Amino acid sequence: MSPSVSTSALFVFTAVLCTDICSQYHFGNDRDPLHQKYSYFSESERLRMKEASRDMFQFGYDGYMRNAFPEDELDPIHCRGRGPDYDNPDNININDVLGDYSLTLVESLSTLAVMGNSSEFKRAVKLVTEYVAFDRNSTVQVFEANIRMLGSLLSAHLIIIDPRQRLGDMSVPDYHDDLLELAHDLASRLLPAFSNTPTGIPYPRVSLTEGVPRNCLNETCTSGAGTLVLEFGVLSRLLKDPVYEAVARRAVTSLWQLRSNVTGLLGNVVNIQTGEWTGTMSGLGAGIDSFFEYLLKAYILFGESSDLKMFNESYESIKFHLRRG
Template sequence: MRDLARGMFVFGYDNYMAHAFPEDELNPIHCRGRGPDRGDPSNLNINDVLGNYSLTLVDALDTLAIMGNSSEFQKAVKLVIDTVSFDKDSTVQVFEATIRVLGSLLSAHRIITDSKQPFGDMTIKDYDNELLHMAHDLAVRLLPAFENTKTGIPYPRVNLKTGVPPDSNNETCTAGAGSLLVEFGILSRLLGDSTFEWVARRAVKALWNLRSNDTGLLGNVVNIQTGRWVGKQSGLGAGLDSFYEYLLKSYILFGEKEDLEMFNAAYQSIQNYLRRGREACNEGEGDPPLYVNVNMFSGQLMNTWIDSLQAFFPGLQVLIGDVEDAICLHAFYYAIWKRYGALPERFNWQLQAPDVLFYPLRPELVESTYLLYQATKNPFYLHVGMDILQSLEKYTKVKCGYATLHHVIDKSKEDRMESFFLSETCKYLYLVCVL
């Protein structure tokens, strides 16, 4: 399986380099590159992510290293240093630029400078912290998002040349504003400059202080000037998912007790109001556990769907030590995968059918599979990993890479391979059977 996962990555990466670089993404069906949609600035699905900075190459750096490909890693790092610039007239989402670009630059920098070199010799001759300097440059360009906001919660988007656009939206999702602390915190500690961690931590605290006094839950969309909740849905999927993830992972990285205290309180509220089904995973009466979407103030059910991003949560439960519940919840998402050979973007648990049918090669279920295998060493999770890998090969592989599934039932495709397929999905498939 390890070699198959590596082969999947290499096929996608080599085709990106051959047909798309220096553009941001690969269109794997027509074998060409994709950059920002300059003709339609309102096309946020593209423009939030693609900043005209060779996104897929940057995002894939640490995967090259983890897979032990030192020669290609060193070549890719030099390409990034020589060709990538953030002095671009591109308006990008702060969250996406942080997790995909800033995070990757910092990861690659740490891999190069790590005295232990756990993935083989990834050192680069005459390396002078260029990736760290690039990360600093990008972060400085993102800082205007944190200015002129009455709550301390950042604007969702910045132009890398000019700052916050004059017509910027005052509404942002909780995950987007509250999932910057890992990367900004690492940058601050590497630079010895507390500015970046301070603004990210201020945003987290501002969101946390807006939670419901009755339920302890947060909503999914907030006005950054008034602090009023525009979206009152509380769940584990889009708009909230990584807020919880970053609370715990920030504590693991930095050891700040306040982060763990916030996570523990949030986790208790999630258990109290979002969890449905029997109390124990594998015994008792009633349905298996499920986490639903509720009103943040009342805890009342708002709809009957879950989304594929929620598949990250079993992995987070592993990290907090709630392995039994993680096993049960992971089984729910894997059962959906088995039915369709992919995870539909939204699945209606009441109707037992997809509500939104596309699958953009997301990594969340694979990450949870990897973490559960690490926690249990149960070979079942190796089987799950292989099943996911084979489904991806069967249903998403095309001429020049792997394509988004437009429809998980009829398996029609869209001509897009998002950068996270190489940087996360392939990486976790590889790691399932390595460590």
């Protein structure tokens, strides 16, 4: 797919190919009684669960907007907003995720659209353009900032400019690619993570104002480095600037070339300077899972045969070596 591909094509390409591709893989077990019981919803049950899901989302969203906005998230115990822990920079459980950029509001944009709440979607977009900025003294994890902030901004942008408006009227008056500009700004602040790494595998964290911290680790997990190509790829195509997709794909290729010559498996933690696995445990759990997820999704979205080839080879290696019992 060329960099000039239309945004409409980007928006629908996943849906067009997903059924065809995913039908090649059978993940369920028809003999499992739980699978038989829960793999099918009657129409009445589907509608009931649909409304229950809508109510659950609205409850959480309203609670955040009432008690926490414009901070990143709602602290449910104290019923107040929460952002980065500036007093304790080593508190990475909080600081990796929260960047002082109204995270929950941004993450909610596409869900508001999918739920059909056009009026609140449009209001939320306006709030994002008014409150969200990235000139913050925050050090965030590249992986989290990418999948949660960058992905959310790009998704909402594509929903707004979709000429067919498949989710209802989600067009925003006086919208001038504001979310795309925010996404561009954020991605540019993440780019320093790819500098000064001979392997092309990025540092795990960046300061949004100063680049890679002086004390940043030279190690990252496989997911952290290999789960960037969807968002960076879409951004490159929208901007017609290949840099973002190029650095993300280089990281994936570097990780792939480090796989075991014996098993075909990847480790879960790698030294970004030497390319040595410092975490040699392979599997499908945290720290490695989304690397495989993004290989398949990248093929579905962009149509690059190399992504599908890597996924298929990984899938076969995992099936062969997976410990059972």
